[in-house]
Amino acid sequence: MIVGVPREIKEGENRVGLTPAGARGLTADGHQVLVETGAGEQSGLADDEYVAHGAEIVDSADEVFERADMLVKVKEPQPSEYDKLRADQVLFTYLHLASEPDVTRILLERNVAAVAYETVERPDGSLPLLTPMSEVAGKMATQVGAELLLAHRGGRGILMGGVPGVPPADVVILGCGMVGTNAAKLAAGMGAHVTILDINHDRLRYLAEVMHGNVITVYSDEHTIHRAAGYADLLIGAVLIAGARAPTLVTGDMVRDMKTRSVIMDVAVDQGGCVETIRPTTHAEPTYIVHDVVHYGVPNMPAGVPRTSTYALCNATIPYVRKIATLGLDRAAEEDGAICKGINVRNGEIVHPAVAKAFEAR
Ligand SMILES: NC(=O)c1ccc[n+]([C@@H]2O[C@H](COP(=O)([O-])OP(=O)(O)OC[C@H]3O[C@@H](n4cnc5c(N)ncnc54)[C@H](O)[C@@H]3O)[C@@H](O)[C@H]2O)c1
Incomplete structure (x- = not known):
């Protein structure tokens, strides 16, 4: 799979969706990792470090969105990113769709496979990515x-x-x-x-x-x-x-x-x-x-505190990113119930019950 990491553009957001160690793990698994130039800068992670761990640095967000099979981010897509999303592209990030009807609509319209960090839930009810x-x-x-x-x-x-x-x-x-x-x-x-x-x-x-x-x-x-x-x-x-x-x-x-x-x-x-x-x-x-x-x-x-938060977040997300990249979203969701609960939007439908309820109530 090609895993893409765009620079976060939400106001005040300084974290990045993948560390160089994450890039190393993915490339070792046989995947390709694209990182937008400067994506890790606010977290103290230089382009060179990503390259040293096997990633390719690309010049624009457009290229990341266009080439990636899976996007690994921190925040929900922003309006300037909406048109860049592609059908069946896997989007793995914080989404909070219950309070983001516009983002939900865009994900449905563009047929994105959206997996939300905040709803990845283990059988004991714990939320490992929150x-x-x-x-x-x-x-x-x-x-x-x-x-x-x-x-x-x-x-x-x-x-x-x-x-x-x-x-x-x-x-x-x-x-x-x-x-x-x-x-x-x-x-x-x-x-x-x-x-x-x-x-x-x-x-x-x-x-x-x-x-x-x-x-x-x-x-x-x-x-x-x-x-x-x-x-x-x-x-x-x-x-x-x-x-x-x-x-x-x-x-x-x-x-x-x-x-x-x-x-x-x-x-x-x-x-x-x-x-x-x-x-x-x-x-x-x-x-x-x-x-x-x-x-x-x-x-x-x-x-x-992006230098702390990026590592804290990625330490938790990377095993799931690797599993989805290696097995594909459907098999990963079959094998791991936590990933299954993380899926919010798939094939043009809202599949997470709480998100569906919040969307219908609007
Ligand atoms: N501002 C931020 O940047 C930020 C970052 C992370 C989490 N949060 C928010 O912080 C809040 C707490 O998150 P968490 O992970 O600790 O949740 P948690 O579920 O681990 O803990 C919440 C606690 O609140 C208790 N509670 C519920 N009703 C109560 C009441 N009436 N009186 C006293 N306690 C009550 C629950 O029993 C539970 O122990 C959430 O709203 C979360 O979204 C905000």
Whole structure:
């Protein structure tokens, strides 16, 4: 198969769909790899490295789209890429089609075989191609939140770990899934007081077992959320209800009751956010103030650390890319149920039930 890797063109996106190591694996399997010149630059990956690992560098996205049997990307196709997609071409990338009706329509019209990273699902229900980005976003939430607590960044002017004789910051995390757990581990490591809330007893039990001392677990309900928000220096929103909009857990009134210049990082903003006063922001202008509380609502946090995120993503995607390239999409889907669940659009039809439901509802 010819595997093509175009440069990502979505605003603020700095990751790339394949590392040189991925190119090496594919060429060792007997495939050809085309990489658009400069595709890896923002992730610190030079054209030369791809060439050294067996890839061919091509000058334009047009050539990648025209020659590739399978496109390996990071984000959904952008309008200027729509016309370049070919019938039966396999497209393997994040798609989020439930909230992208225009992209869905184009994939149907152009008869693309679209496989979405976010719906590749193992039999135990885990989402192996979503997890690495949640790990990145969770750690970033604490790291960036600590920075936003600095006085010159608009925050309360408080050090996460405190110093002897002066208490540390209070970090409150809503949701102890992938994002929340990673945020909690980093915050605890920095010496903050961490409160983590969830409705899932198994998750709370796991966190209570693996974390010690400065992390407390609390069952999440309106009362406990209001109370914890009231003492938070840094509040991190990390809840998810699969396939649905995030629930509004922190109301505008609760935000009004928060400490002056405390910080809200709503990582769940990509699903609508769990804080009533949150709205999507960008890496260029990440924050704004409401009720004297700093709000951060960047929906594509991993793009801020492309050198980490590209490797984290590709470490997870490459085995699937190699399987699809070697067996072809149909046989790969027959042999691997996770790939089968990843297929969203095939032969001009929406084949993923949740995507079909969202599309019909529009
Ligand atoms: N902004 C970004 O760049 C970015 C990056 C990665 C993930 N995300 C988003 O972060 C969110 C969390 O992702 P995840 O991978 O950690 O999901 P996850 O499924 O691993 O964890 C979500 C947790 O939320 C809990 N939850 C549900 N309802 C709750 C409630 N009422 N109170 C408290 N907890 C509740 C669940 O029990 C679960 O433990 C998602 O919306 C995801 O899309 C955003």
